[in-house]
Amino acid sequence: TPTNAFAPACARLSLAGIHHDHGMTKNGMKREMSVGAQDENNDFPAEGNNALASLFNKIMQNDNDDSPIEKKETEEQKQKRLRFERLAKIEAGEVRRQERMAEDKFIYLFLFALQLLPLIGSDRIESILYFYGLAVATVYIGGRQEVIDTPERISKDNALFAPIFASLSIGGLYGLLKMGIDITAVYAIMVTVFGALAISDIGVPILRNVFPDIDFSSAEVPIPEPLAKRLDLDKPALPLDGLITLSLGVICTLAYWTPAAMEQKFLISNAIAWALGMVSLGAISLGSFQTGAILLAGLFFYDIFWVFGTDVMMTVATKVEAPVKFLYTAPPTDTPKSYPFSVLGLGDVVIPGLFVRLMSRVDEVLQPKNLSYFNVATGAYAFGLLACFGANEIFHNGQPALLYLDPSLVGSTLGCAAVNNQVADLWGFKEEDGEN
DSSP states (O other): OOGGGGHHHHHHHHTTTOOOOTTSOTTSOOOOOOOSSOOTTOSSOSSSOHHHHHHHHHHHHHHHOSSOOOOOOOHHHHHHHHHHHHHHHHHHHHHHHHHHHHHTHHHHHHHHHHTTGGGTOOSHHHHHHHHHHHHHHHHHHHHHOOOSSOOEEOOHHHHHHHHHHHHHHHHHHHHHHHTTOOOHHHHHHHHHHHHHHHHHHHHHHHHHHHSTTSOTTTOEEEOOHHHHHHTTOSSSEEEHHHHHHHHHHHHHHHHHTSSSOHHHHHHHHHHHHHHHHHHHHHHEEOOBHHHHHHHHHHHHHHHHIIIIIOSHHHHHHHHSOSSSEEEEEOOOOSSOOSSOEEEEETHHHHHHHHHHHHHHHHHHHHOOSSOOHHHHHHHHHHHHHHHHHHHHHHHOSOOOHHHHHHHHHHHHHHHHHHHTTOHHHHHTOBOOTTOO
């Protein structure tokens, strides 16, 4: 997950307490005025009558402009204005996120209800229902969620080399494990720190929907003056919603690091992984259909090789314990298992989810008349994941999910384009620069 994905959450805290400079104009900009120059509609010549022309221009300016003559803004005023505008942009984005989450409230309630499933049982059917519901619902709401900043765009070169870099990464982890060097703790610390920030970010619209009567846009918590000066705040206060959700993220991280067995806290791990996945879906954009197709094609072969061709994927997935995967307690057996969980990798949600999210942009731009690209892609993801679970039940071994998901996604969207008579439009689709 790119670090700038957490910029809004951090900025809301660091920019808190900024107030508007009332010495500015309506647009928040100081204007510099010059007098004495010749106006194209001025009857006075520029030369020989400079004093009289200047006086006339000043009188006319004062008559036509309600605002007084103002000086050019200072650097301090400029920085304050920019910080205020940034905070205003974040708040406007939070309102959009809150409204979109309210539209999808039943999906979020479904995700919450899924967390109660372990109380029912740990049989295979419960784990399949848990993973399937969690993954499909996350891809759907992740594809629809509003974001504040423009996502970081993946280039075709990035997509082309992604399988190589991923192979080097997983191969390096595997090599360290074989040499007896366990970096799980370091890796997990890094992930949980980002996880706390992710919970803080994704938690704001959830909190605002849970407590709609509280005006979080102005609700603040006073802090000591020395701390405010240290944080470079204009007012000794921090936003209430940001502090609450950040505290929740820290609590989840601390709970993850308690000495309790993972069987007792795997839902905490799943919550951190889910928050990271949601933030990733909002912070990264494939940019174009061709980039998405290249990325999925490369990772299609990557997943097949490392799962079927070696024991690398399974070893890393079970030996490196960090909240980058979804867990569900495995069914009880007569013989103890080396790893007591069923696993669904976070990448099996995020990578296809990025493609599904791109299809929501395709819908907005191409305006298909027959079939929605986003709905078709979401259905294709659900079908591909179901096929993966089916193969797992038949062959009783780990399956590369992207083997089933990637062809389902690319093939279904091209078929949808054919129905909409937009194959060329879809193939050449590319988001505009700076598009949010």
